[in-house]
Structures are given as C-alpha cells and as structure tokens.
Amino acid sequence: MRKYEVTWLDRSGDIGELVRVAPAIAAFEDAFSAFARGTLISTAQGPVAVEDLLPGDMVKTVEEGFQPLLWKGSTTIVPNARGQSPQMGRLTRIAADALGVARPMPDLVLGPKARIYHRTEAVQRLTRADGAFVPARDMIDGINLIELTPMSAVPVYHLGFAGHHRLIACGVEIESHHPGTLHELALRGENLGLYMSLFPHFDDFADFGPLRYARLRMSDLEMLGVA
Secondary structure, three states, X not given: OEEEEEEEEOOOOOEEEEEEEEOOOHHHHOOOOOEEOOOEEEEOOEEEEHHHOOOOOEEEEOOOEEEEOOEEEEEEEOOOOOOOOHHHHOEEEEOOOOOOOOOOOOOEXXXXXXXXXXXXXXXXXXXXXXXXXXXXXXXXOOOOEEEEOOOOOEEEEEEEOOOOOEEEEOOEEEEOOOOOOHHXXXXXXXXXXXXXXXXXXXXXXXXXXXXXXXXXXHHHHHOOOOO
16 A cells, blocks of 8 residues: 545635545556656746645646646655565656757656657657657666666655646656546546545546547557667
C-alpha cells in the first residue's frame, strides 16, 4: 500500500485536500509520479516549481494555451523500499539541451511514470499523427538521459486538467494526467471506486474525456527500425 495526497478545485472554486492509502500498483502510481520535486512548469506567472502549484493556477498547455489546473496528486518514492516495484524507486534526469536547444533548460528530473512527447518518422508512420507520448524511462541512454536512484525519499507529482494535454516542463513537452481507457486501467469493483475517490472533481470515469494523443513504447518504434 502507498499514501497518496490530492488537492483539487471544486465546483465552487474552493481547493479541497485529501490523503488516502491505496494499492501500490501501476494504475494508481501512474497517476501520481510524473514530476520530481523542483520541476519547473510553465504557467501564466512564469515557471513555477510543481510542488508550489495550486488548483486554479493557469498552466500553459501546447494545444489550448493557459488552462486551469484542476487536480494535483503526489506521493513519495523511497529507493529500495520493500514491496515496491524497482521502477518506483528511480528517476530520470535529462541533461540540459539533450533534446534540442533549451530542451530542457536547466536539467530536468522526471518521476518514474513521466511520458515525453516524441516526434519521429516512426511515430508518424504508426499513428498518422505528429507525435506520441513515450515513457521517459524508455529513452534512457546513459549519456543524455540518465537513470537516477535517489539517496533518500523524493516527493513526486502529477497534474490533471479538464482534458488530455501537453505541458511544458523546463522546455520539454510532458503528458498531463489521463488514466487512458477503462480497459487499459484494468480496475474493477472496489479498486475502481477507490481510484475514482482520488479524483473528487469528477463524478464518473467518462469525465476524464478521450485521449488526445497516442501512447507508445520505444520498443514499438524500434520494430520499425526508426526510433
């Protein structure tokens, strides 16, 4: 089990808070562990550290400009914790300029479940779209993208909106929270109810809306020979 913390914007414009213990499984952890503490998110007020964002803040999205943050989730990863998947004890550091000029700037440290917007010929062939989201950990090369095992506990976060968006973190386009389809989430009964209780600003799973972008693994692209 794992402790999850949530703040959200309710219909009256007030900020709610809750803390809940829920299973330490991928469906839950994916929703809380994209950004490491200190990640700078582009907002209407300029770059703001993810831990300082509050529901209602206007966050820059690539598609629709500034949108209100509706939900922020956080948990803590503890390296080498008993019963924790090894992946949940690791971070990904992207060196400055590794993905292009000022992408990122400065170095960017992402949580274990972050996805980066990836544009290549292979993505376009697979999706017939400009790009797709790929797990940051899939892009680790040991040079520009490095796996980190922190020495101590690290808070990690995710950010949710009314739709599926590309956010800008230190110049890099990162996926906002979206659970995917109900089939992909693979939760039923009590666990699905517990999951939805962590999103009190939504009444029903359908309120998450559709996925705007495809999600791929680097292995999908490597099969075509062009990543």
